[in-house]
Amino acid sequence: xxxxxxxxxxxxxxxxxxxxxxxxxxxxxxxxxxxxxxxxxxxxxxxxxxxxxxxxxxxxxxxxxxxxxxxxxxxxxxxxxxxxxxxxxxxxxxxxxxxxxxxxxxxxxxxxxxxxxxxxxxxxxxxxxxxxxxxxxxxxxxxxxxxxxxxxxxxxxxxxxxxxxxxxxxx
Numbered sequence: 678x679x680x681x682x683x684x685x686x687x688x689x690x691x692x693x694x695x696x697x698x699x700x701x702x703x704x705x706x707x708x709x710x711x712x713x714x715x716x717x718x719x720x721x722x723x724x725x726x727x728x729x730x731x732x733x734x735x736x737x738x739x740x741x742x743x744x745x746x747x748x749x750x751x752x753x754x755x756x757x758x759x760x761x762x763x764x765x766x767x768x769x770x771x772x773x774x775x776x777x778x779x780x781x782x783x784x785x786x787x788x789x790x791x792x793x794x795x796x797x798x799x800x801x802x803x804x805x806x807x808x809x810x811x812x813x814x815x816x817x818x819x820x821x822x823x824x825x826x827x828x829x830x831x832x833x834x835x836x837x838x839x840x841x842x843x844x845x846x847x848x
Contacts, residue, residue: 726757727804729764730845733778737767746840748785751799753807761804764844765811777847778813780804782822785836790825797822804842819847 726746729739742760746752753761767773782797801820809815830836 726753726800726841727760727764728841728843729760730843733764733767733773733844733846736772737763739763739767745837746800746842748836748840749788749796751782751796751803753803757804757807761807762811765808765813768808768817769812773846777817777819778808779819779821779845779847781843781845782820782824783828783839783841783843784825785830785839786825786828787836788825794822794824797824800840800842804844817847 727742729737729741733739734741739760742756747754764778768776768778780801782799782801784793784796784800786793788796798820801822805815805818805820808818825839828836828839830839
């Protein structure tokens with residue numbers, strides 16, 4: 678009887694937690710608790726969303742990029758293609774042939790924790806999809822999300838740096 682009662686309580690709570698993960702953050706200037714503290718910036722067509730680990734950049738000859746995902750988006754931009762094409766080529770036929778990559782999705786701290794965790798995962802999945810389309814095997818790409826964990830931003834300029842996917846060699 679206790680087990681049935683416990684199941685009756687746990688299932689709705691788990692469903693509620695999952696439902697909140699799909700709800701977008703509220704973008705207002707009001708700054709109330711649990712909502713965004715600043716309105717979303719306009720979308721950018723020039724944002725690069727992937728931060729490639731220095732050891733991969735060195736091995737593959739890839740230059741560092743300093744731009745990020747648009748607010749509340751997991752869509753890759755046009756400027757991501759050259760970096761991701763170079764990464765895919767390096768992992769397919771270059772110095773990192775046969776190695777595995779880890780993709781860690783991240784988000785800025787605006788919005789609910791669960792939503793940001795899901796958004797980080799979607800960002801990592803976007804990058805994974807791109808490199809898989811270039812021929813990399815899914816067994817060589819590991820994705821995870823840190824969401825807003827480790828975010829350091831305090832304003833739009835620094836929040837932008839929190840909206841990214843970190844690409845590194847997998848263990």
